[in-house]
Structure formats: structure tokens, C-alpha cells
Amino acid sequence: MDRIQEKLGRLPEQVVVDGGFTSREAILDMGRRGVDFIGAIADTTARAASQFARRGVEAAFRPEAFAYHPESDTYTCPAGKVLHYERKHRDIGVTDYYYRASAADCGNCEFRKNCCHANTNAGRSVVRAEEALAVAAFRVKMATDEAKQIYRQRGPVAEFPNAWIKTKIGLRQFRLRGLAKVTMETLWACLTYNIQQWIRLRWRALSVSGTR
DSSP: OHHHHHHHSSOOSEEEEOGGGOOHHHHHHHHHHTOEEEEOOOOOHHHHHHHHHHTTOOGGGSGGGSEEETTTTEEEOTTSOEEEEEEEEEETTEEEEEEEOOHHHHHTOTTHHHHOTTOOSSOOEEEEEEEOHHHHHHHHHHTSHHHHHHHHTHIIIIIHHHHHHHHTSOOSSOSSOSHHHHHHHHHHHHHHHHHHHHHHHHHHHHHHHTOO
16 A cells, blocks of 8 residues: 555555455554455354364354353353453454353363363353454445445456466466566566457457457
8 A cells, every 4th residue: 555655646445355465454554544445354153163173162162152241241151150251362453352261160060071171270261352343344344235246346357367377378486586587577477468468358349340
């Protein structure tokens, strides 16, 4: 964004990026700059479920089964035991709040093997994530049909040139060394792509019009 500002004298009204560039830090930064940010934020639900499965935590005892009570700032587990606030950790765009049950409650629980059998020294814990308002608003925006439609345009615009340069031009790895030489190789590939696309689109226009 700084380079765009420097070269063009202004920032874009909207930026569309893929999941690799969609982070809480980017969401907050684009908000401060006043840029409409469109991107695919990672869904970690499947990964979290896999991690719990490897640890032997059954579905009935995963975090979503724990009830949060904001008036007392506590959680209740499926077995009725209370998890009290322990600590918090602030990161960019999110604050994680940690809650833990007592070791005595978990040690005597009949569901221990279903919930936290690998945790022998302390009670079961859960984490409540509280995202910054801008991040929460971004998630709501990206759930709308309008934002999804905008994001779907990214593939044809951004991925087609990459596929063409790799497949048609054959640039799958650099043949030279050094930043200057690699940059030159990249610029030649991009220039070739632009010329090929101009010829292809120009020929298509002439074909449609009936001119040869």
C-alpha cells in the first residue's frame, strides 16, 4: 500500500487478496487506511477438530460444548463443573481469555477419559477469543453475497496470468541468480504475457467483427 501511494499518489478504494494475505493485522491496517478490504479469512474449525481428535477429546467435550456465563465470567463444562478465569493474552486484533477447571474436579470426573485424560497435572481449560471490532465486522462483511461475489472475481484476474506464465511461457523456476537478473527474467515473462494477450484479444475482436 505504501508503494501504491508513492507511485500513484493515492490509495485504492478496494483491495482483493487471497487467504495468504488475509490476516487480522492486514484487516486492521486496511481499516486505518480507509481501504475496503476483501479476502478469504482461514476457517480453522476443521484443523481444531482434528487436533482435539488426536488428543482423544470426544465431540461432546470440545469447546463449543462448554457454556459461557458472562455475568460471572466463567464456563460450565458438560459435566457441570466450573472453569474460572485464569489469564489473558493479547495479540494483533484478538485477545484470548483462558479458563480452567480445578485439578480436583477433573481428577474425580467420570468423563475424564472423554475430555482431558492426557492432562494429568491440571484441570481442563478452554480459550475464549475476543476479536477487535474491525475484525468482527470483516467476518460479517465477508459472509454477505456481495463480498463473496467480489472475491470470486479474484481468480480469473490474479490466477490466470500465473497459470499462463507457468504453462504457456514455461517459467516454473528462475534460470538466473541475483535479484537484478531474476527481476529482468520476470519482467520479460510479464511483457511476453501482455503481448500474447493483446494478440489473442485483438484477434478475437477482429473475428467477431468479421474482419481479417
